[in-house]
Amino acid sequence: MWWIILGILVVVFLLVICNIAVVQQSRAYVIERLGAFQAVWGVGLHFKIPFFDRIARKVSLKEQVLDYPPQPVITKDNVTMQIDTVVYFQITDPKLYCYGVEQPMMAMETLTATTLRNIIGDLELDQTLTSRDVINTKMRAILDEATDPWGIKVNRVELKNILPPQDIQSSMEKQMKAERDRRQAILQAEGKKKSAILIAEGERESAILQADAEKQAAILRAEAEKQAAILRADGEAQAIRTVQQALADSMGMLNQQAPNAQVIQLKAIQAMEKVADGKATKIIIPSEMQGLVGLANGLVESIQEK
DSSP, rough: OOOHHHHHHHHHHHHHHHHHHOOOOTEEEEEETTEEEEEOOOOOEOOOTTTTTEEEEEEEEEEEEEEEOOOOOOOOTTTTTEEEEEEEEEEEEEEEESSSSSSHHHHHHHHHHHHHHHTTTOOOOHHHOOOOHHHHHHHHHHHHHHHHGGEEEEEEEEEEEEEEOHHHHHHHHHHHHHHHHHHHHHHHHHHHHHHHHHHHHHHHHHHHHHHHHHHHHHHHHHHHHHHHHHHHHHHHHHHHHHHHHHHHHHHHHHHHHHOOOOHHHHHHHHHHHHHHHHSSSOOOGGGGGGGHHHHHHHHHHOOOOH
C-alpha cells in the first residue's frame, strides 16, 4: 500500500516540478488555458495548472534585427535595381504578437518589400541614390504603423546596399570621372589665376617702393642743395657785413685823425685779412679795393728789398 502512496507522491512532485517556470529577463511567456489566452508571464517564478495551462509561445522582448536579401525594385525612370534592407524592431505586446498575424517574420518581410517598391517607384535613379535618409524615414513610419496591430515596434529601417545595373554603374563611373576631371581643371585654372595675380601685385608693390625710394632721394638731394645755397648766401652776407664794418671803422678813424691815403690802404688790407679768416667759402672784393691789393703787393716787395 505504501508503494502506491509513494508512487503518487513521486508523480505529484514531478508534476509540480514540471509545471514550475522561471521567466528570464527580457522575455515573456504567453499562457493558454484550455486553448484560450490566459495571461502573459513576466520576469519571475510562475506555476501553471497541469493539463490545463500550457506555454503557447516564448517571446523575446529585446530589439531584433532582420536582414532581408536584395529585392528587385524599379525606379520611376524604369531602372531596375537590387536593394537589401535591414529592419530593427522590438516586440512590445506579446499577446498581439502571438495572435495578431500568422508568421509575423514572414509578414514583416513581405510588407518591407512591398513598401520599398512603392517608395522607390515614385523616385528616379538619381533621387534614389541621394535620398537614403528620406527613404529610411518613410519606410520606418509606414512599417511602424502597419505592425502596431501585431505588437511590433519598428525602431529603424536602413538601406544597406543599392546596386544599379552594370551598364548604369559604368555610366555613373564615367560621369564621376568626368566630373573629377572638370574639378581638377577648374582648380588648376584658379591656381594659375591666383599665381598671376600675386606676381602682378608683387611687381606693383616693387614699383611703388622703388618710386617712393627715388622720391625720397630726390627730396633729400633738394634739401641738401637748399642747405648748401643757404650756407653760401650766409657766407656771402657775412663777408659783405665784415667788409662794410671794416670800411666803417676806417672811415671813423679818418674822421677822427684824418690819416693819409697809406693808412686807409693799410686798414683796408687789415679788413681783407679779417674777411679771409672767416668761415665764408667765397670772398667778394669791391672794385674800389682793387688798388689796395696793388698797394699791399708793393709793401711786401719793399720789405723784401730791405
